Amino acid sequence: MxxxxxxxxxxxxxxxxxxxxxxxxxxxxxxxxxxxxxxxxxxxxxxxxxxxxxxxxxxxxxxxxxxxxxxxxxxxxxxxxxxxxxxxxxxxxxxxxxxxxxxxxxxNLVSFREDYVIPVLGHTKLCFKGRWWPALHGCGMVHEYSRLCFANSICQEAGKSDEFESLLSYVASMTTLLEGAGWDGEEVGDIALHMPTASHWGNTARWFEESPYAQLPSDVLEVLSNKDKPVENAHFVKRADTTYPLFNPSILIDYLGFCCELLDTKALTGAVDSHLAFNADSFYTSNILDR
Incomplete structure (x- = not known):
């Protein structure tokens, strides 16, 4: 520092x-x-x-x-x-x-380098351990959603399925209490900072009062508040023994990246291949053999 x-x-x-x-x-x-x-x-x-x-x-x-x-x-x-x-x-x-x-x-002026981001907050779903969860992800340029679709097999191989599920539950509570952050699918205008509405401020205040982030496992909080990572990978900040959340849409993909780092190349490739094989087999069974 x-x-x-x-x-x-x-x-x-x-x-x-x-x-x-x-x-x-x-x-x-x-x-x-x-x-x-x-x-x-x-x-x-x-x-x-x-x-x-x-x-x-x-x-x-x-x-x-x-x-x-x-x-x-x-x-x-x-x-x-x-x-x-x-x-x-x-x-x-x-x-x-x-x-x-x-x-x-x-x-806090907007950079000329910015690109339009579809502001999903629970509007897309992610299947994990047989359940569809509200998803949170950022820029589509780096294919975050498609990478998240491999979370089931990667987290299982890394022994972090329960931890990833706790994050999905955290995102689900955020989605519910923030009511999708006010987006209903309309086109967003110019790239700039805008004043949030009174209702969004009220929803945020209620979400902080309920503090679902306090229920996250300590090792998950540690990974997602690691100061050795770039600042854009920060999701929580701790002060006076209390942890507070930072809004960062890359929370799921960053934890999945941590899970990938726990695996060697062979194990990671195997997890991805098994996921692809399972889905290919399911597609073949349901769309070819059932005809």
Whole structure:
């Protein structure tokens, strides 16, 4: 970590910048500029209570109109996982939230590199252990959904089926309480940050109150809050022995990637091949022999 000092209202605050192990460069793979933007955001978020600003960030980042502003999502999450000091200002009401958002909007500018993202949050389904679960995934450019379809065999081979199922349950609760983040299939307009509605703020607040993330296994939380990973792979942040969620649509694919890392090439190839063979056999049986 690179330590930096920022000043605000005459006070100095510690800020730890995630760095790439080995060469000291900012630790991001696909979001150039997000580290610098996170530093610009820090003087704003340090005025507020940590739990409240986490809730506000989750509300903004999960809102369907903001899903294409991916660098903004990563920058805000980076600020939360890197800052060491926070204030006492609350974000309790929707008016408090709007005040925070308006100031953030001036600092967290959209990158010209952004691409349109279909803001699915439970709108697609994933079959795992014989049950269809609401899915959460991000940009289709890296074929996240098709890779997630192999989760059943890969997680079983890695001995992590129960852990992955706990994440699916977590996503399902998020989908239900956030009501799909307000997206009903319509085309989203320009790529920009948009003010979430009062209902989405209320849904986010209720979801934080129920805190289903507290039910996740500790080893899952550890994997998904690993500071040795790029900042875009952060999903949880811990402060004062309490864990808070960060909205990040790659949560399922990142954990599946961890499961893949547990397997050698032969075992991983075997898991994928067995999945393909099973589905090919099922297709042949149901569509050829039954005719």
């Amino acid at each position: 690179l330590a930096a000092m920022l000043e605000s209202d005459g006070q100095r605050f510690q800020y730890e910048i995630p760095t790439c192990p080995g060469d000291g460069s900012p630790w991001t793979v696909g979001y150039p500029g997000c580290i610098e933007k996170s530093m610009a955001i820090f003087p704003l978020i340090m005025r507020y209570k940590f739990a409240d600003v986490c809730k506000a960030a989750f509300c903004i980042n999960s809102w369907h109109q903001n899903r294409s502003a991916q660098s903004c999502i990563v920058s805000l999450n980076t600020a939360l996982i890197s800052a060491e000091a926070f204030g006492e200002n609350p974000i309790t009401t929707y008016e408090d939230f709007k005040t925070f958002y308006r100031e953030l909007d001036k600092l």
